[in-house]
Amino acid sequence: MKGSNLGELEELILLTVGILYPDAYGVAVMDEVLKNTGRQLNISAVHAVLTRLEAKGYVRSAMSDPTSSRGGRRKRIFTLTAAGSKALEEANEVRNQLFSRIPKVAFQFQWV
Amino acid sequence: MGVTRHPPAWANRFLEWYCRPDLLEEIQGDLFELYERAGADNAGKARLLFIWNVIRFCRPRNIRKRNPHMTSSLLSVAMLRSYVISTLRNIRRNQFQSSVNIIGLSLALGCGITIFLLLDSYYNRDRFHAKQDRLYLFMNDMRSGDLVEHWARSPYLIGPALREAHGAVETAVRIQRHSFNLRKGNVVFNEPVWFTDPEFFEAFSYPVLYGRKDALHDPSTIALTKEMAIKYFGRIDVVNEDIQIKYSDSDKRTYKVGVVLNTIPDRSSMHFGVLIPMSEWELHAEPNKDIQWRTWASSTFIVLREGHSPGELSSVLAQLQQKQRAANDKFQIESAELIPMDEVAGRSYDIKHSLSWSNVPAAMIGLGIIAVCLVVLACFNFMNVAMASVSTRLKEIGVRKVVGGGRWQIISQFMIENVVFCVLAMAMGTALSAFILLPGFNSLYPIHVPFAFSSGITMFLFFGGTVLLVAIFSGAYPAFYVSTFDAVTIMRGREKFGTKSLLSKVMLTLQFVISFTTIVAGFVFINSSRHFEAKDWGYQHHGQFFTRIDNLSQYRALEQQLASNKHVIAYAGAESHIGFTMHSTTVAIGTEQLAVTRFEVGFRYLETMNLRFVLGRSFDETIASDARESVIINEAFARKMNWTDPLGKWFEFDNQKWFIVGVTEDFNYQEFYQAIEPVIIHIGRDDRFRYIVAHVAAGHLNEVSDALQSSWSKLAPDDPYVGKFQDDVFEQFFSSNRSNNKIMMTLSIVALSLALMGLYGLMSYNLTRRLREFSIRKIFGASVGHIIREMNRDYIWIVLIAFLVSGPLGMQLVNQMITAAYPEHIPIPVWPFLVTGGLMVLTVAVAIVAQLGRLRAGTAVDTLKNE
Numbered sequence: 017m018k019g020s021n022l023g024e025l026e027e028l029i030l031l032t033v034g035i036l037y038p039d040a041y042g043v044a045v046m047d048e049v050l051k052n053t054g055r056q057l058n059i060s061a062v063h064a065v066l067t068r069l070e071a072k073g074y075v076r077s078a079m080s081d082p083t084s085s086r087g088g089r090r091k092r093i094f095t096l097t098a099a100g101s102k103a104l105e106e107a108n109e110v111r112n113q114l115f116s117r118i119p120k121v122a123f124q125f126q127w128v
Numbered sequence: 129m130g131v132t133r134h135p136p137a138w139a140n141r142f143l144e145w146y147c148r149p150d151l152l153e154e155i156q157g158d159l160f161e162l163y164e165r166a167g168a169d170n171a172g173k174a175r176l177l178f179i180w181n182v183i184r185f186c187r188p189r190n191i192r193k194r195n196p197h198m199t200s201s202l203l204s205v206a207m208l209r210s211y212v213i214s215t216l217r218n219i220r221r222n223q224f225q226s227s228v229n230i231i232g233l234s235l236a237l238g239c240g241i242t243i244f245l246l247l248d249s250y251y252n253r254d255r256f257h258a259k260q261d262r263l264y265l266f267m268n269d270m271r272s273g274d275l276v277e278h279w280a281r282s283p284y285l286i287g288p289a290l291r292e293a294h295g296a297v298e299t300a301v302r303i304q305r306h307s308f309n310l311r312k313g314n315v316v317f318n319e320p321v322w323f324t325d326p327e328f329f330e331a332f333s334y335p336v337l338y339g340r341k342d343a344l345h346d347p348s349t350i351a352l353t354k355e356m357a358i359k360y361f362g363r364i365d366v367v368n369e370d371i372q373i374k375y376s377d378s379d380k381r382t383y384k385v386g387v388v389l390n391t392i393p394d395r396s397s398m399h400f401g402v403l404i405p406m407s408e409w410e411l412h413a414e415p416n417k418d419i420q421w422r423t424w425a426s427s428t429f430i431v432l433r434e435g436h437s438p439g440e441l442s443s444v445l446a447q448l449q450q451k452q453r454a455a456n457d458k459f460q461i462e463s464a465e466l467i468p469m470d471e472v473a474g475r476s477y478d479i480k481h482s483l484s485w486s487n488v489p490a491a492m493i494g495l496g497i498i499a500v501c502l503v504v505l506a507c508f509n510f511m512n513v514a515m516a517s518v519s520t521r522l523k524e525i526g527v528r529k530v531v532g533g534g535r536w537q538i539i540s541q542f543m544i545e546n547v548v549f550c551v552l553a554m555a556m557g558t559a560l561s562a563f564i565l566l567p568g569f570n571s572l573y574p575i576h577v578p579f580a581f582s583s584g585i586t587m588f589l590f591f592g593g594t595v596l597l598v599a600i601f602s603g604a605y606p607a608f609y610v611s612t613f614d615a616v617t618i619m620r621g622r623e624k625f626g627t628k629s630l631l632s633k634v635m636l637t638l639q640f641v642i643s644f645t646t647i648v649a650g651f652v653f654i655n656s657s658r659h660f661e662a663k664d665w666g667y668q669h670h671g672q673f674f675t676r677i678d679n680l681s682q683y684r685a686l687e688q689q690l691a692s693n694k695h696v697i698a699y700a701g702a703e704s705h706i707g708f709t710m711h712s713t714t715v716a717i718g719t720e721q722l723a724v725t726r727f728e729v730g731f732r733y734l735e736t737m738n739l740r741f742v743l744g745r746s747f748d749e750t751i752a753s754d755a756r757e758s759v760i761i762n763e764a765f766a767r768k769m770n771w772t773d774p775l776g777k778w779f780e781f782d783n784q785k786w787f788i789v790g791v792t793e794d795f796n797y798q799e800f801y802q803a804i805e806p807v808i809i810h811i812g813r814d815d816r817f818r819y820i821v822a823h824v825a826a827g828h829l830n831e832v833s834d835a836l837q838s839s840w841s842k843l844a845p846d847d848p849y850v851g852k853f854q855d856d857v858f859e860q861f862f863s864s865n866r867s868n869n870k871i872m873m874t875l876s877i878v879a880l881s882l883a884l885m886g887l888y889g890l891m892s893y894n895l896t897r898r899l900r901e902f903s904i905r906k907i908f909g910a911s912v913g914h915i916i917r918e919m920n921r922d923y924i925w926i927v928l929i930a931f932l933v934s935g936p937l938g939m940q941l942v943n944q945m946i947t948a949a950y951p952e953h954i955p956i957p958v959w960p961f962l963v964t965g966g967l968m969v970l971t972v973a974v975a976i977v978a979q980l981g982r983l984r985a986g987t988a989v990d991t992l993k994n995e
Contacts, residue, residue: 042158059158060184067189079153085164089157 022074022107028053029065030104033075034096041080041091042066066094074100135163135178143182148192155185208544215545222517225889229513230553232885235878236506237557237594242565243499244590245577247492252582253397253473254484257333259431262298264438264466266290266428267479272459273714273721281481283452283461284423287325287430293444296436299327302425303483304409309374309847310402312360316848318676319356321373321402323409331431335390339367343386344405351387351403364388373404374846375412377679394576397473397484421455427483430466438466458714485575488801490948491868497941498875501646503598505879508639509886510549510602514542516893518610525610526618538611546603550595568874572867605635633926636890640930641937643883644964648938650876651960656946657869659954661862666795666804667706668738671697672854673833674705674821675840678847683817685843686836690820693835695828698736701817703728706737706797707857708819715781715808717769722779724765725797725805728812734760734792736823737854744775744790747811755811759786763794765806786810799861803951821854829853880967887923888975895919895979903991916976923972931968935961 022030032048033040046062049055069075080091096104134140140156147155159181166174219226257263266286270279287300304323309316328351329341343349350371357366366385374380383404392399410419432438445464453460467475476486518525528538562579570576581587677683683701690699704710704727711726731749739746742763747754759779766774778787786808794804824832833851840849895902902915910918939956946954 042154043161058184059162059181060187060190063155063158063185064187064189086157086161089153089160091157092154 022103025061026065026069027104027107028055029062030069030074030096030100033066033069033094034101034104037095038093040094045094069100070094072099073097074103135160136175139179139182143185146186146191148190151190155190159185211541211544212548214541215548218521218545219549222520225513225517225892228885228889229510230549230556232509232882232889233506233550233553233598234556234560236502236882237553237598238560238565239875239878240499240503240594241557241561241590242569243495245561245566245579245581246569247496248582248586249395249577249580250487250492251474252470253395254469255582256393256395257331257469259331259333260469262432262434262436263331263469264430264432265469265472265482266430267465267467269462269464270459270480271462272712273723275723276462278475278479279481280427280476280479280483281424282428282464283421283448284419284425285421286448286452287425287428289448289451290430290441290444293448294441296432296440298431298433299325299330301325301327301331301429301431302406303427303429304406304413305426305483306409306413308413310360311372311374311846312370315360316846317359318848318850319402320400321404322400323404323406323413325406328403329387331429334392334396337388337390338365339385339387341387344403346386347405347407348383349386349405350383351389352385353389353401354391356401357385357388377846379412380846381408381412394578397476397486399485421451426481429469441466488949490945494945495871498646498649501642502875502878502882503594504601505639505642505646505882505886507598507602508635508642509882509889510546510598511605512636512639512886513889513893514546514603514606515609516890516897518606520893520896522613522618525613526615529613529615530619535611539607542607542610543599543603546599546607547595550599550602553598554591554595569871572870573864633922636923637926637930637933639886640883640927641934643879643886644931644934644968645938645941646879647876647883647964647967648935648960649942650872650879651963652939652942652956653872653945654869654876655957655960656942656950656954657865657872660800660865663796663800666793667740669854669857671826671829672737672821672823673829673851674702674708674819674854675833675836676850677701677818677820678844680815680817682844683814683820685839686820689836689839690822690832693832695825695832697823697825698732699820699822700733700736701730701814702733702819702821703812703816705819705821706795707854708852710797713781715779715786717779722765722768722806725807727797727807727809728816729809730814730817731755731811733821734809736821738823739795740793742791742793743773744788746790753787754789757784757786758789758810760790760792760809761788762792762804762807764804765808766791768806781808796858799858800952801861801950880971883968884971884974887971888978891919891923891975891979899991903989907989907992912980916980919979920972920976927968927972931965935964938964 028049029045032045032052036044036048042059042062045066046057046059049057049062066075066077070077074097075094076097077092077094080093082088082090143156143159144152159178162181163174163178166177219230254260265280266282268279268282270277270281282302284302287302291297291300302325305320306323307318307320310319310321324344326342326344328344329336337354339351344351352360352366352371354364357364360366360371361369366388369385370382371385372380372382387403414423416423449461449464472479472482473484473486474489476482476484477488525538528541566577566579581590675686677686687699687701690696706727711728712723713726714721714723716722731747731754734746744760746760747758751758761774766772771777774788774791776787778785780786792807792809795807796804797807822832833853837849837851840847898919902910902919905915905918939960943956
């Protein structure tokens with residue numbers, strides 16, 4: 017298993033799972049990512065990331081009740097675990113810290 | 129929202145097949161959801177998206193793991209064993225039919241293996257040289273007059289010049305092919321010899337038995353092959369022995385043997401017996417004692433340094449080409465190319481003067497096609513008989529299904545039976561090829577094809593691939609077909625199958641089409657070979673013989689002897705002799721250059737050879753100008769120039785004008801693979817004569833030529849007698865032609881036997897199936913004729929249709945092959961079709977007669993009693 021680091025896509029999807037609570041499953045996550053970032057992911061990629069996150073312990077999953085759509089098949093609903101939200105917070109913190117250390121000049125220089 | 133349209137079923141089934149069961153539901157659910165959503169706008173796009181997603185989901189972690197504790201039905205060793213056992217039992221039960229089947233298949237496979245070995249060794253020659261990947265033949269596109277040809281002959285100076293001019297050239301090895309008289313004690317032969325640069329053994333890897341590979345650096349040493357050593361010395365280790373070569377009467381040189389080579393490998397396209405250092409050629413054999421850019425070498429081989437490609441030489445080549453063009457105005461290099469050594473043999477049919485032997489590709493392709501046809505035919509045979517044989521095994525299939533055998537289990541059982549059959553047939557075919565067919569082939573031709581593949585991989589791929597392909601091709605359809613039967617229908621005895629279905633009729637027709645096509649093709653080919661046997665050579669060649677001579681005194685002596693012999697009708701001397709030697713040159717007609725073949729002959733030569741005149745006259749000794757400036761051309765010359773009246777016209781050649789005094793009918797001066805090109809014949813001085821030709825009265829040919837031969841040993845004790853009947857000049861062509869005939873005959877017979885076996889097997893099964901019906905008919909008074917009609921109604925039609933299709937098809941095939949191989953059009957008579965038709969009727973008749981025994985009156989009762 018890869019370390020407990022969060023990749024960029026993993027972080028994005030982990031956030032989306034949090035946002036969609038309690039209805040986060042494959043297709044919904046894919047749609048939400050498209051809506052928020054404009055990135056068109058393939059459904060298989062979403063599944064791959066979700067299983068990876070579950071293996072790292074950041075999300076847990078359970079099968080939903082069957083619905084009439086999807087040919088009566090159940091969905092796998094993902095929810096954030098405590099470790100998951102902690103990882104998100106940490107990632108956010110690290111980024112903010114690093115962000116605040118960029119000298120102002122760099123920003124000004126960019127605006128010129 | 130309900131599912132209105134379904135996603136592609138196969139993609140869905142594929143997903144269910146590969147997907148891990150615990151992940152299937154969510155993945156399938158998501159895919160269906162996406163499909164439904166996209167399907168609302170565009171159904172087609174949704175289907176594509178679904179397929180695409182199924183493929184995208186096919187990643188390692190989604191793929192179901194094989195459970196090691198559950199054995200697949202196909203791979204179970206125990207099952208496999210029992211399948212093989214039941215196959216062998218089946219073979220034993222139907223001994224006769226099974227052996228017919230296996231023999232048919234092994235016959236075809238034997239032919240296939242043999243032809244494959246032949247092609248494999250033919251196209252993989254010259255790969256044994258250590259530097260094979262950087263060894264090249266220097267090939268020129270040579271322009272002479274209006275002709276541009278590929279030539280292996282190259283400027284003598286170009287090899288060394290290339291080595292000097294470009295660093296990428298490691299060595300350049302030239303070869304001059306000649307023939308001289310070799311003598312050791314009393315053993316004298318006129319022997320083909322190769323003069324070559326001392327670096328010969330650095331470029332080529334011919335195996336050395338005795339001596340040092342650098343021996344040729346010493347101009348007084350030569351190399352011999354083992355066969356030559358035995359021929360001249362009677363033993364093999366002859367290093368440091370002396371051997372004499374006669375360059376001319378006044379120039380005889382004695383050499384030491386420096387190297388003895390092992391037999392030239394079968395995989396070499398070039399064959400030689402004697403190697404002499406090139407410096408000796410310059411000193412003794414070069415005719416003008418003056419080497420220039422217009423001097424030729426028979427071949428030049430180039431070895432490049434590692435990591436260099438022939439393309440790097442192009443600019444240097446262009447410069448050298450200029451030198452050659454400046455030096456030779458008759459033959460000019462248009463462009464030059466370095467051909468990799470492993471391609472030389474395969475291309476040599478198209479390269480003039482090539483030292484490699486080669487065959488026309490049409491013959492090779494033809495053989496390949498026939499081999500494939502035979503194997504396919506055997507497969508069809510196998511398939512049709514397998515379909516028919518199912519009839520006797522319906523109950524077995526039904527029982528298997530009833531006790532829970534799955535479709536795949538039945539398919540795999542039948543497939544394994546086929547594989548066992550094929551392996552058996554393959555083993556027999558291999559033995560057939562190794563012990564009968566290949567030795568037979570080798571006895572027909574001067575080449576020797578070993579029973580070996582060019583590489584282990586080739587062998588593995590060939591055998592593995594053939595067994596699998598044949599098994600799948602011939603067994604898949606019956607296996608699948610059988611597995612679809614419904615157990616209940618079988619048990620009720622209602623299953624209909626066999627020759628009733630359209631597909632099996634089509635397959636049966638195909639089988640006969642292939643077999644008759646092969647037979648017709650074989651006969652048409654045989655006919656065209658016969659055509660050459662009977663062909664008019666353009667002159668009357670029975671009753672002539674000729675002898676090689678070396679000088680004028682020999683000519684005078686023989687002339688005297690012939691003049692005094694009352695059986696000699698005519699005789700003449702010649703510098704070049706029709707069918708044996710000739711010269712190529714170009715002549716200038718106004719501004720036009722024309723490539724021609726030149727013969728330089730004595731007076732009365734044309735009369736002695738019985739050449740027929742279309743126009744004008746022959747040479748006349750009493751006309752003074754005839755020896756100087758008269759020339760006779762052939763019809764091809766006149767045709768090429770569009771001359772209706774060529775007499776009196778003139779052209780320039782050898783810096784003088786030549787006037788045409790006669791036109792001969794076209795005559796064959798080389799093997800019949802070559803078209804007849806423009807020819808000029810003119811008078812040469814008698815001190816240039818190399819041949820003496822005599823026309824002898826019928827019945828005295830042997831007597832006169834023997835007398836000449838016996839006086840030869842007194843006349844020229846140093847020289848071997850080289851004499852031949854004119855009838856035999858194309859002997860090589862005719863003997864290979866006859867060999868081709870035998871090969872085609874064999875293949876036709878194999879095709880015919882396959883057809884017969886197939887038909888017989890089929891009828892026999894059909895009869896088994898309907899034995900009860902026929903017995904009842906018989907008992908109620910049906911005549912034998914009636915039953916035969918009943919039995920064969922279906923087949924007769926199939927055979928007829930097959931014949932109508934295969935006749936023109938076979939003719940077309942062979943026609944194309946012949947047009948590719950021979951320059952002239954050969955008329956195709958009717959007899960191949962009649963004979964094939966006759967054979968076909970005979971085949972059916974034999975198959976029927978063989979079955980009749982089972983329908984005798986007494987047996988009908990027995991049959992019914994035993995049912």
